[in-house]
Amino acid sequence: MDRVEDEVLVRRVASGDERALSGLYDRYAGLVYGTGLRYLGDRETAEELVQDVFTSVWKNAAGFDPTRASFATWVYRITRNRATDLIRRRRARVGTVYGEPLFETGETDPSGELSRNFDVAAALSRLTAVHREVLVLAYFHGLSQREISDRTATPLGTVKSRTTAALRSLRETMRFDEDRWSADE
């Protein structure tokens, strides 16, 4: 699934390709699950959020319009809405409020943090495999530059220059996305 654009994968999902769904899951499930843990409070509900979101992607892929928004924006909105649904459902079931929901009625990710995270995840998925690898190992696995060198059997100096190049590439990709979608708005 390297460097296959999200939007291509969604088209495949719409035609029933489970591998494409798996590819999108690899890119976004961690963020959806992390969002669930952070704002819904427990692993069971966070897992339910992941299931809800990707079930929705599977069922509604044919209706996704890539000319209106990126997939990252689309899946962000689904995540936000499903998280809100889960909070409301809990409230409705017991008639009481517990937990600290992020999204109050009329308030949708006011800081924009969650939306930005999805955009960054999308940009990360479009880097070359070697660039993505050094960033994922550093940021998501917490490895030092030397540990990355050992893990990937790459000279330490190369890891450092590659990390710099990867951050540059991520910066350019994010800029491109921002220009693209702001021009369309």
Place this chain on the structure above:
Amino acid sequence: MSEHPDTRDLLGPYVMGALEPYEERRVEDHLQGCASCREEAQELRPAHERLADLAYSTEAPPEDLKARLVAGMPRRGASRRVPTRVAAAAAAFCVLAVLGAITIPDFFGDRAMALANLSPTGRAPGAGGEVSIRGTGENMEMRIEVWGLPPCKSEHYYELWLVEGDERVSAGSFAVGQSGRVDVRMNAPNFAASYPRVGVTAENDKDPRASDAKMLSGELHEL
């Protein structure tokens, strides 16, 4: 820029705070006198910060979740589902809970796909009911009509379940007034009719799982 390639190549790990102390000092000394590298470092910082935010907000889901999720997706054009927890979650999401008694004389214009007669347990010996599932495509509806159930007290409610083995999928909740009767319809996933049984439990807590207070149950027959 070509006159200081080594230092420039370190700017990524530098903004990440991932350099050895001696390298960091070397970079900082260089930045003192190099505007282009200062600018470059400044421009890399937002990418670093956003990536750090993303990493902070990301958590690996349970290892088996993807396999369960992908395997449990409803097949395109299929009306049967694979009975997994994923399908269960999808059903729980799709089905809207309808609270209170709603009497609708005839809301199904099309043929029933599945029916169940509900039999009472010892908790409500005089109770009974029927469940039917109708509709086409993705837009299915479940109707439950019950009678003889004890009226709900505050924060008590009944919940309708699709049942297969140990799997319980909520199809929605409802309340019963003094009449003990209710006639409710609910949205349902297109695979609801493939469950072999349905049941009604009395609920009064936060636990999303079915309680042990079984009130009614019956076999669901596809027609």
